[in-house]
Amino acid sequence: MIKPVATLDDILHRGDWCGQLQQAWYEHIPLSEKMGVRIQQYTGQKFITTMPETGNQNPHHTLFAGSLFSLATLTGWGLIWLMLRERHLGRYDxxxxxxxxxxxxxxxxxxxxxxxxxxxxxxxxxxxxx
Known part of the structure; x- marks a missing residue:
């Protein structure tokens, strides 16, 4: 039996929100687009982002600490943003x-x-x- 690989649309719980979030990153944090940060999966509980190693490596063939920190920060912030939005929270009054x-x-x-x-x-x- 051959199981087809799911496309990004099949594994995103709220694909429209993930698209908005990724677009907001690119518009307001242009470095995130240059780094190649992409939303890979959001299930409502789990949020996965990726970035290519190419372009984010230092001369020692390890990832730049700033790239790792940026990816971690965007991932954490993005998960909170999505979860607050699902719960209709996050407005500032x-x-x-x-x-x-x-x-x-x-x-x-x-x-x-x-x-x-x-x-x-x-x-x-x-x-x-x-």
Whole structure:
């Protein structure tokens, strides 16, 4: 008996969403397309992405750490995005507007403020109080 190999359309639980996700990666993270990142399978529980070794190898014939990290990050984020979408979750509803800024002062300190007054954090030199 010969069993035909399933095409990508046959093994994608939500092929339309996977297509949208992959297209969003290519539009908003162009490096993902250059790396050849592809969605291979989504079952509703499992999400598999691939990328070719060609073009992602360093001179030692191993994969670049940045390529591996990018693939892992896109895979994890993509699975969460798909699962939230299936459950009709993931919308952000803010109780009030919050403007966020990050500034560097002349003393190389970092300040992070949320103008709504809910969150305010400042970091300074070692030993300084928050």
């Amino acid at each position: 803010y109780s009030r507007r919050c403007a966020y800024s990050l500034q560097q002062t002349h003393q190389r300190q970092t300040q992070r403020n949320c103008r709504s007054g809910v969150v305010e954090r400042r970091s300074g030199q070692a030993g300084a109080r928050p």
